[in-house]
Amino acid sequence: MSPSETIAALIALVIAAAILSAACIRAIHPLLVRYALARPNARSSHRIPTPQGAGIAVIAASLLVAGIAVVWFASPSLTLWVLFGSTVTIATVGAIDDLRPMPVLPRLGLQALCILAILLVLPGQNQITPILPLWLERALLLVAALWFVNLTNFMDGLDWITVAEVVPVTAALALMGFASAIPLPTAFLAAALCGAMLGFAPFNKPVAKLFLGDVGSLPIGLLLAWCFLELAYAGHLAAAILLPLYYLCDATITLLRRMARREPFWIAHRSHFYQRATDNGYSVQDVVQRVFLLNIGLASLAGLSIYLPGAVSDIVVLLVGAGSVSLVLRQFGTLRNRQAG
Template sequence: MIGLSFVSLLTIVCAALGCAVLTWALMPLLIRYALARPNARSSHKVPTPQGAGIAVVAATLAVTALAVGPTTPAFLGLIPLFVAAIVIGIVGAVDDIRPIPVLPRFALQALCVGAVVLTLPSDQQIIPALPLWLERAALLIGGLWFINLVNFMDGLDWMTVAEGLPVTAALLVFGLLGALTQSPMLLAAALGGALLGFAPFNRPGAARVFLGDVGSLPIGLLLGWCLLQLALQGHVAATLLLPLYYLADSTLTLLRRMMRREPFWLAHRSHFYQRATDNGFSVREVVGLVCLTNLALAALAGVSIALNSVAADGLLLAVGAAIVAALLMRFADRKA
């Protein structure tokens, strides 16, 4: 336990330092080639470079490989995920510079998610009673939605940090306590560390760089895979609780836009967290409330794992849903 805790801490530190150094080194290139200029749907007011996700993802993958051991069977099992993350990051990088049409973009994303889902061991299922092909199809659709919702929710400074750090920290704790296998635990530690290294460059009100699609898309894939591994260990309620705010904000927003017959596939500013800034909340207030909500959800997830009770899971999910609903309603109203 002590040895694994030390490896996890070292993983976090190395990923944070590696990401910070790489972000600093990339800044001149990003300023020159990947400048995001404000428009009617933007939350920023001045041209700001995007693409720091390159540093986050590179640090995460490199440090995870070293922590797991590049010659171990565990690392070989991670190769499809790592390749998919790199490919989907390349798609995001191209889209950052020259937007790709919706259908080709989704098709490429689906190929990446499909490669990860189809290479899962055939004896691993969340719901054994379901036919394997049906569960894999559901995972493909869910994975495609998850990577895009992480992208959709990356619309404010520190927003992905406010979501990613509580989730990755919880996954790390669950792994140290034996509820999650070592590979996803170390991947979560590396991703959390990389987000820590990125955070100083993305401070609200003084952001020097954004993640860009090159970061948010592969981060969604990596985080989704870690959550999937938690579900495969039998902790489905905890898996749902950890990203519940992201799931609720993005899914409800999508359904609302579809009901209004809006072009929901286009960029917009109608997420609850975006409406909050229009309703008088500062960016720091929004991301602070999101972070506190995610910490509460992480605590509920921990209780779910500790109790390991179907009846308790139902109650915990209801409590989590109530907490998220309260935050969404608060964001939807004018600040007093």
């Protein structure tokens, strides 16, 4: 495809996925109101029962639009079809958990099997760090992907926060595909997911009328993890770390803190930095605006790391990115009135 055809295709995918996602959400909304109400719990930021499950439409629109584009414009690989199948499976597990909570171990086991299936069909030459044995790298990727799938779910606890994370990140990935930094099928997938989240955004605008649910947040985590893996395989490891850096830091630091305090970290809680921010005087709009702007900055740094390759530039942009995330996390953990004073 020529550059003009590629950018036109990516824009068309965003628009098509947004329209399809919004239309599907409207169609299933009455069913979600009737059967899938999310009732407030210890982790919740909402105070009244709110329907969840819009992720059904987001994932369906993303996979359908991306699948058609890949078949039409590129040559789909076995790995991509396994990714799509694993995404549907994890979404199904999430849907069951939304309706009737599942025990932790069976849920994690099914997710791990889906991720393992993807890793098993990856070409043997795909390796990020040749210094490690391939089996060890794949084992580490399994753990990392499983964590990212679940942390994406943990971070989906505030109106618009997943939109503020996914839209700038996937838009950046699509542009990286246009610049040939990642394979075109991955860029198509990122563009479709970006559009599907834009279609969902009006329904999740604070105060939200609809939530993604586990049926959406878990498979979104898998699709994002795949995009970051493709970016790393293309030799852009710094960019693959920078794009999800806020989610990684907020969720991982929170987990380590709870483990250090010997708290039951697997139980619903409100210890994430973005949750503490609302308790510290920040409005929901304040939090998501900061997350959105931070992600735009991280995406710009990721693009810079691709444009200026080299170990020194990678270290510099990673340090700048880490400093930016640290600043936002510190703000979220500080009382707003004290900060203003």
